[in-house]
Amino acid sequence: MSASSEAIFQKYTAELIKAAKDENIQLALSRAVRSYRDNTRAALERYPHTVQMAEEVLEIKRRSIERMDELVAQARESIEANHGKTYLARTREDALQLASDIIGTGKIVVKGKSILGEELEVRDYLIDRGNEVWESDLGEFILQLRHERPMHIVSPSIHVPREQVAEIFSEFFGRPIEPDIAKEVAVVKEFLRDKYFDADFGMSGANVVAADTGALVIIENEGNARICTAVPPVHLVLVGIEKVVPTFQDAMKVAEVTWRYANYTVPSYVNIISGPSKTGDIEKVTTYGAHGPGELHVIFVDNGRSRMAGEDLFRQGLYCLRCGGCMYECPVFQQVAGYFGYRYLGGIGAIWTAFVAGGLENAVPLIYTCLRCGRCVERCPVSIDVPAMIIELRKRIVAAGYSA
Numbered sequence: 105m106s107a108s109s110e111a112i113f114q115k116y117t118a119e120l121i122k123a124a125k126d127e128n129i130q131l132a133l134s135r136a137v138r139s140y141r142d143n144t145r146a147a148l149e150r151y152p153h154t155v156q157m158a159e160e161v162l163e164i165k166r167r168s169i170e171r172m173d174e175l176v177a178q179a180r181e182s183i184e185a186n187h188g189k190t191y192l193a194r195t196r197e198d199a200l201q202l203a204s205d206i207i208g209t210g211k212i213v214v215k216g217k218s219i220l221g222e223e224l225e226v227r228d229y230l231i232d233r234g235n236e237v238w239e240s241d242l243g244e245f246i247l248q249l250r251h252e253r254p255m256h257i258v259s260p261s262i263h264v265p266r267e268q269v270a271e272i273f274s275e276f277f278g279r280p281i282e283p284d285i286a287k288e289v290a291v292v293k294e295f296l297r298d299k300y301f302d303a304d305f306g307m308s309g310a311n312v313v314a315a316d317t318g319a320l321v322i323i324e325n326e327g328n329a330r331i332c333t334a335v336p337p338v339h340l341v342l343v344g345i346e347k348v349v350p351t352f353q354d355a356m357k358v359a360e361v362t363w364r365y366a367n368y369t370v371p372s373y374v375n376i377i378s379g380p381s382k383t384g385d386i387e388k389v390t391t392y393g394a395h396g397p398g399e400l401h402v403i404f405v406d407n408g409r410s411r412m413a414g415e416d417l418f419r420q421g422l423y424c425l426r427c428g429g430c431m432y433e434c435p436v437f438q439q440v441a442g443y444f445g446y447r448y449l450g451g452i453g454a455i456w457t458a459f460v461a462g463g464l465e466n467a468v469p470l471i472y473t474c475l476r477c478g479r480c481v482e483r484c485p486v487s488i489d490v491p492a493m494i495i496e497l498r499k500r501i502v503a504a505g506y507s508a
């Protein structure tokens with residue numbers, strides 16, 4: 105094991121042990137797991153077609169990943185035809201450079217929750233280039249103030265109880281904030297309102313993209329993504345190339361299965377964005393830049409996804425809908441939350457870390473943390489076989505000369 109691998113392993117192990125002893129994490133996770141199971145069971149009883157639809161989504165994802173490059177090209181054509189601008193970033197560095205070229209410096213940026221954003225560490229990159237960047241998702245906002253990374257892909261601040269939120273908010277806002285969740289929500293809402301209207305750029309990810317129309321679908325409850333993508337004059341989207349599916353109908357099925365397994369039951373908002381705002385109200389002449397953004401920029405990001413698609417066993421990793429369901433069922437995650445993770449979390453996160461975010465060196469500790477119990481496969485709407493991929497990665501780790 106090299107010195108850097110050793111350091112990564114020791115830091116990870118220390119964090120894992122600390123997390124396992126943290127009673128706040130145990131408490132928050134035990135509540136979250138119970139709530140997730142109850143809500144998902146009730147949602148599937150209320151909408152029983154979801155199980156059948158998940159099988160259709162598996163087929164959609166299978167066909168889409170086989171044609172990934174072709175579908176990305178088609179999605180780009182569709183968005184450009186809708187007067188948006190598109191880009192293809194092969195690496196993290198390319199994606200960050202493109203985002204920086206578009207945004208520049210000295211700008212205000214409001215940002216919606218994006219796992220790809222975490223993969224790229226785009227917020228810190230833009231701040232380092234002289235921009236003011238605000239996370240607008242409540243959980244991400246809390247983590248931005250705490251200088252922490254997400255501990256769950258759908259509920260990033262799942263490990264922070266209301267008392268700790270009150271502490272960090274009191275410090276940030278310079279006045280006492282009670283540990284009352286409604287009051288905590290209100291104070292952030294008030295703070296961000298000005299930022300939305302002062303912002304030069306709104307940034308978001310997308311849950312799924314339809315190649316035939318260029319429609320970008322963003323699922324949310326808080327309404328922050330809706331404001332980020334509609335109020336600032338320019339909307340910048342960073343989206344993984346694995347998110348593209350052939351048709352708008354396919355995209356709707358992917359979205360519905362995602363939100364049902366992500367514990368949304370029925371989301372408050374489903375945003376569908378296909379181009380910049382426009383109007384044809386005067387003489388039927390289409391004019392771009394009406395009430396919403398006048399520019400839409402979409403950066404499609406590869407950063408290791410093509411490599412994953414090129415391997416028969418690992419291709420299924422790209423089917424992941426980011427619903428987060430597997431994490432609630434994972435016995436390790438239930439003890440230590442996202443400390444079992446790097447940029448991506450849990451067993452599926454180990455696979456994504458190896459190929460996309462961090463590389464094999466950062467993935468090694470995660471790969472050996474996985475118990476291969478298979479509970480994630482049972483929960484996964486698209487039946488991703490994480491244990492099979494973990495075994496193959498262990499073989500590669502040994503072949504590469506790492507030890508654990």
Ligand code: SF4
Nearest residue numbers: 424425427428430484
């Ligand atoms: S691996 Fe499956 S259960 Fe886990 S986040 Fe992805 S789609 Fe959801």
